[in-house]
Amino acid sequence: MAEGNWHAADIDRVIVGEDQIRDKVDELAKQVAADYATADSVLLVGVLKGAVMFMADFARALGRHGPPVEMEFMAVSSYGQGTTSSGVVRILKDLDSDIAGRHVIVVEDIVDSGLTLSWLMKYLQSRRAASVEVVALLRKPDAVKVTVPVKYVGFDIPNEFVVGYGLDYSERYREVPYVGVLRKSVYAQS
Ligand code: XMP
Ligand code: MG
Numbered sequence: 001m002a003e004g005n006w007h008a009a010d011i012d013r014v015i016v017g018e019d020q021i022r023d024k025v026d027e028l029a030k031q032v033a034a035d036y037a038t039a040d041s042v043l044l045v046g047v048l049k050g051a052v053m054f055m056a057d058f059a060r061a062l063g064r065h066g067p068p069v070e071m072e073f074m075a076v077s078s079y080g081q082g083t084t085s086s087g088v089v090r091i092l093k094d095l096d097s098d099i100a101g102r103h104v105i106v107v108e109d110i111v112d113s114g115l116t117l118s119w120l121m122k123y124l125q126s127r128r129a130a131s132v133e134v135v136a137l138l139r140k141p142d143a144v145k146v147t148v149p150v151k152y153v154g155f156d157i158p159n160e161f162v163v164g165y166g167l168d169y170s171e172r173y174r175e176v177p178y179v180g181v182l183r184k185s186v187y188a189q190s
Contacts, residue, residue: 007164007173007176009183010173010182010183010186011163011164011176011180011181011182011183012180012181012182012183012184013180013181014178014179014180015155015157015158015162015178015179015180015181016138016154016155016157016165016178016179017178018177018178020155021057021137021154021165021177021178021179022057024137024154024155025054025057025058025061025137025154026061026064026065028058028061028135028152028154029058029061029062029064029065029066030061030065031152032062032065032066032105032135032152033062033065033066033067036066036067036103037067039067039103040067040068041067041068041069041070041102041103042062042066042067042068042069042070042102042103042104042105043069043070043071043072043099043102043103043104043105043129044058044059044062044069044070044071044072044105044107045072045073045074045095045099045104045105045106045107045124046071046072046073046074046107047073047074047075047076047106047107047108047109047116047120048073048074048075048092048093049075049166049168049174050108050109050110050166050167050168050174051107051108051109051137051166052166052174053165053166053174054107054108054109054137054165054166055071055073055107058107058135059071072095072096072097072099073093074091074093074094074095074120075091075092075093076089076090076091076092076116076119076120077089077090077092078090078115078116089115089116089119089120095127098127099124099127099128099129100127100128100129101128101129101130102129102130103129103130103131104124104129104130104131104132104133105132105133105134105135106120106121106124106132106133106134106135107135108134108135108136108137108150109136109137109138109165109166109167110136110137110138110139110140110162110167111134111136111138111139111140111144111148111150111153112140112143113143113144113145113146114144114145114146114147114148115145115146117134117136117148117150118146118148121134121148133151133152134148134149134150134151134152135150135151135152135153135154136150136152136153136154137154137155137165137179138153138154138155138156138157138162138179139153139154139155139156139157140156140157140158140159141156142158142159143159157179160181161181161182162179162180162181162182163176163179163180163181163182164176164177164178164179164180165177165178165179167179169182169186169187
């Protein structure tokens with residue numbers, strides 16, 4: 001059974017709890033801070049909307065450990081309303097600034113098939129970033145279709161649809177403070 005509140009009834013089980021997320025975000029930030037210790041700054045590119053919570057927490061953790069940070073956001077669509085990847089990536093919101101020569105770190109909620117990220121990395125490289133790495137809170141190793149070099153990974157999780165901490169099902173559950181698996185009956189209703 002999930003922790004507290006209205007959403008507990010919709011969540012089958014918690015995959016990553018709040019404390020685990022907090023500790024992991026700090027650990028990832030320390031790694032990144034060490035790797036970029038000599039960089040003037042890093043440019044975090046958050047992938048909307050799923051990465052908002054992670055982006056906010058990760059940027060603050062870097063603020064405690066790391067080099068100066070700037071933030072950009074992109075929105076791409078690959079899933080639509082459903083729960084399976086189409087492989088078709090469309091830019092809904094592009095970068096606001098020129099990233100040429102910048103050390104870019106893509107901040108992703110989850111690497112599932114890897115299709116979105118693979119496309120995004122090529123795109124950012126084509127914009128002549130000095131370096132492009134990825135930090136992803138979650139990864140589903142059993143769902144991979146294209147291998148993407150994700151340097152920083154929080155948690156490897158089972159190949160099940162998860163929600164919470166920014167991840168949604170039809171725009172719901174983003175505010176849930178942990179990551180959990182939705183009950184099957186929730187899909188059945190909609
Ligand atoms: P791919 O398959 O391209 O996935 O690696 C890219 C995006 O799909 C979303 N995604 C999920 N969203 N629960 C969600 O709420 C999931 O289990 C899930 N798996 C993939 C997510 O936005 C990811 O960036
Ligand atoms: Mg995403």
